[in-house]
Amino acid sequence: xxxxxxxxTGCGGWEHFSRRSFLRLAGLSGISWLTPLATQLARxxxxxxxxxxxxxxxxxxxxxxxxxTFDPHPxxxxxxxxxxxxxRAKNIQIVSGFQQLADVMDNVSLVRALTSEEGxxxxxxxxxxxxxxxxxxxxxPAVGSVICHQFDAMDAGQVDIPxxxxxxxxxxxxxxxxxxDRYDAFKVYDPxxxxxxxxxxMDEARQRSRLKMLEVANQNFSxxxxxxxxxxxxxxxxxxxxxxKMMSSEQLDAFDVSSVSASERLKYGDSPFGRGCLAGxxxxxxxxxxxxxxxxxxxxxxxxxxxxxxxxxxxxxALAALIQDLKTQDLLESTLVVCxxxxxxxxxxxxxGGRDHWPHGFTMALAGGGIQGGRVVGETNSDPNPENPDxxxxxxxxxxxxxxxxxxYEALGIPFAEEVxxxxxxxxxxxxxxxxxxxLEV
Amino acid sequence: MNRLWAVVFGGPIITPVDDIPWGExxxxxxxxxxxxxxxxxxxxxxxxxxLTRLRIFQLESQLVGSEVTRDHENLLAVFPQIRxxxxxxxxxxxxxxxxxxxxxxxxxxxxxxNFGQQLDFVTRFGDFGKDxxxxxxxxxTQRLLMLNGKLLRERLDGGLLAANKVSTVAPDLDKAVEVxxxxxxxxxxxxxxxxxxxxxxxxxxxxxxxxxxxxxxYWALMNSAEFNWNH
Numbered sequence: 001x002x003x004x005x006x007x008x009t010g011c012g013g014w015e016h017f018s019r020r021s022f023l024r025l026a027g028l029s030g031i032s033w034l035t036p037l038a039t040q041l042a043r044x045x046x047x048x049x050x051x052x053x054x055x056x057x058x059x060x061x062x063x064x065x066x067x068x069t070f071d072p073h074p075x076x077x078x079x080x081x082x083x084x085x086x087x088r089a090k091n092i093q094i095v096s097g098f099q100q101l102a103d104v105m106d107n108v109s110l111v112r113a114l115t116s117e118e119g120x121x122x123x124x125x126x127x128x129x130x131x132x133x134x135x136x137x138x139x140x141p142a143v144g145s146v147i148c149h150q151f152d153a154m155d156a157g158q159v160d161i162p163x164x165x166x167x168x169x170x171x172x173x174x175x176x177x178x179x180x181d182r183y184d185a186f187k188v189y190d191p192x193x194x195x196x197x198x199x200x201x202m203d204e205a206r207q208r209s210r211l212k213m214l215e216v217a218n219q220n221f222s223x224x225x226x227x228x229x230x231x232x233x234x235x236x237x238x239x240x241x242x243x244x245k246m247m248s249s250e251q252l253d254a255f256d257v258s259s260v261s262a263s264e265r266l267k268y269g270d271s272p273f274g275r276g277c278l279a280g281x282x283x284x285x286x287x288x289x290x291x292x293x294x295x296x297x298x299x300x301x302x303x304x305x306x307x308x309x310x311x312x313x314x315x316x317x318a319l320a321a322l323i324q325d326l327k328t329q330d331l332l333e334s335t336l337v338v339c340x341x342x343x344x345x346x347x348x349x350x351x352x353g354g355r356d357h358w359p360h361g362f363t364m365a366l367a368g369g370g371i372q373g374g375r376v377v378g379e380t381n382s383d384p385n386p387e388n389p390d391x392x393x394x395x396x397x398x399x400x401x402x403x404x405x406x407x408x409y410e411a412l413g414i415p416f417a418e419e420v421x422x423x424x425x426x427x428x429x430x431x432x433x434x435x436x437x438x439x440l441e442v
Numbered sequence: 443m444n445r446l447w448a449v450v451f452g453g454p455i456i457t458p459v460d461d462i463p464w465g466e467x468x469x470x471x472x473x474x475x476x477x478x479x480x481x482x483x484x485x486x487x488x489x490x491x492x493l494t495r496l497r498i499f500q501l502e503s504q505l506v507g508s509e510v511t512r513d514h515e516n517l518l519a520v521f522p523q524i525r526x527x528x529x530x531x532x533x534x535x536x537x538x539x540x541x542x543x544x545x546x547x548x549x550x551x552x553x554x555x556n557f558g559q560q561l562d563f564v565t566r567f568g569d570f571g572k573d574x575x576x577x578x579x580x581x582x583t584q585r586l587l588m589l590n591g592k593l594l595r596e597r598l599d600g601g602l603l604a605a606n607k608v609s610t611v612a613p614d615l616d617k618a619v620e621v622x623x624x625x626x627x628x629x630x631x632x633x634x635x636x637x638x639x640x641x642x643x644x645x646x647x648x649x650x651x652x653x654x655x656x657x658x659x660y661w662a663l664m665n666s667a668e669f670n671w672n673h
Contacts, residue, residue: 197586213662
């Protein structure tokens with residue numbers, strides 16, 4: 001249930017004008033919460049202003065070094081020898097190794113002085129995926145879960161497969177939080193393998209007979225019992241229907257990249273992550289709202305330069321091909337691609353050539369979905385003082401993780417400043433940040 | 443004590459379980475339990491004994507013949523229906539498909555095999571971790587794992603385990619249904635349930651067909667809400 005308690009006016013986004021007008025009208029006419037039909041009408045009114053319809057999150061688990069990826073400082077002490085290359089975007093340099101990405105950089109914008117309050121992987125991942133810091137009283141939903149929840153009415157009956165998918169899930173795949181487990185990301189692995197548990201191992205007649213028996217076994221358990229603990233609770237019956245529908249759906253083909261020609265496939269690189277990105281593209285075509293593809297191995301406390309370089313070899317072809325293909329297929333305008341990790345890495349090398357955790361200024365790359373390419377927001381210091389007690393003070397035009405979330409929601413036309421009543425009765429905004437309008441303004 | 447209470451009664455006194463307000467007056471039962479716990483050297487066993495000797499613990503946990511409301515759950519008149527934890531689902535699957543008791547006295551090789559199967563299952567099912575008392579539904583991943591997953595397939599269709607044994611030794615179908623209910627749901631089937639299951643098994647062809655149908659009944663009971671939810 002949407003259960004929107006309040007429509008604040010703090011959002012102020014230009015994309016929201018139509019939807020806001022509708023909401024205001026709804027308010028005046030005494031509709032205190034949105035029915036699915038009303039949600040649909042509001043979305044339709046708004047869609048022309050909010051081009052993004054789905055999101056692909058390329059999740060760099062372990063935390064990439066901003067200095068060895070999107071925010072190089074060549075020739076400076078903190079580079080420790082890392083070099084940079086020019087790109088198709090005027091005034092943007094990225095680290096050497098991103099040769100293919102450099103060619104499509106005019107589609108990509110960078111938020112270079114992002115800050116987080118968390119320096120521990122688990123807490124920072126939670127923060128980056130949900131936009132909120134961990135709180136013992138409430139589990140926040142990940143961005144993909146929020147998006148699926150917001151588009152529930154519009155997607156009803158349209159998509160047989162889960163709309164929120166995590167390919168090659170890392171240690172902390174996206175969760176539905178207070179929206180419920182049904183908004184958890186559906187986990188799949190290297191797309192050369194079949195989707196796990198998707199095929200019945202029974203012949204059709206026996207499967208039918210099993211399901212008939214299951215009906216008998218289920219009929220008495222919840223008879224006459226409303227379930228107070230879980231809203232709209234049906235003891236897994238809707239999941240059974242969804243699972244059976246999914247098992248026979250043609251949309252399942254989207255997971256299978258083996259039908260794609262070898263040359264198309266190899267554009268993404270010969271790696272599980274590359275294949276994951278290709279599957280991500282196909283899933284978006286099939287109507288999926290959020291795909292998370294994880295590339296782990298960025299936690300380079302030793303031998304930083306070499307290990308980051310190896311990751312870049314995997315990321316570069318995949319990210320570049322994804323942006324290119326989305327563009328060729330006219331999907332880039334409606335698909336927001338976000339690439340980054342939970343924090344950055346120290347500007348100083350430790351004794352074993354590693355960089356440690358650094359939440360005080362790191363980069364997130366965004367493309368498509370209404371993001372204007374070739375822009376840079378924020379700046380990190382080329383010559384920071386290692387003794388500085390306030391490293392965030394070194395940044396220019398910095399933004400918080402919550403700001404990034406609000407920007408994503410703004411691009412998707414989601415009224416993030418509205419409050420949602422969580423199951424424990426506490427109203428919470430979808431995101432508490434301020435959108436970075438410079439990325440969206442034409 | 444709030445967490446221990448939740449383990450015993452299916453829900454904490456204060457929600458959420460780990461968020462006890464600091465410096466505020468707490469419900470009396472929590473104060474009494476906490477005081478006793480401290481005074482007796484933090485003896486969890488003693489606290490558990492106290493809780494299980496309470497009259498409310500010993501009362502019937504179901505309400506028969508009347509509709510359950512939110513008040514019934516809040517006042518502990520019924521046990522709340524909550525999901526089993528992943529390792530509980532896996533453990534129940536392994537036990538229900540085994541003829542002997544799987545505990546510390548079981549054959550060590552058996553225990554190693556079971557542990558491996560349980561671990562695989564829990565990984566795919568998704569571990570709730572410390573969030574086990576947060577009310578939750580089920581994911582489609584979990585449903586697919588129960589419908590088509592490796593653990594059920596190996597345990598049911600492997601040929602050596604309980605379902606297959608029952609299918610060969612049960613004197614009649616009524617008894618086969620009864621044993622399946624006892625194995626899977628630890629209760630006798632109602633007359634209505636037996637009456638519905640027996641013809642579904644009977645309609646299959648030949649002795650072999652009936653044996654397979656009994657395995658199918660196990661599968662259905664293990665996929666049922668009653669198997670997967672604490673109640």
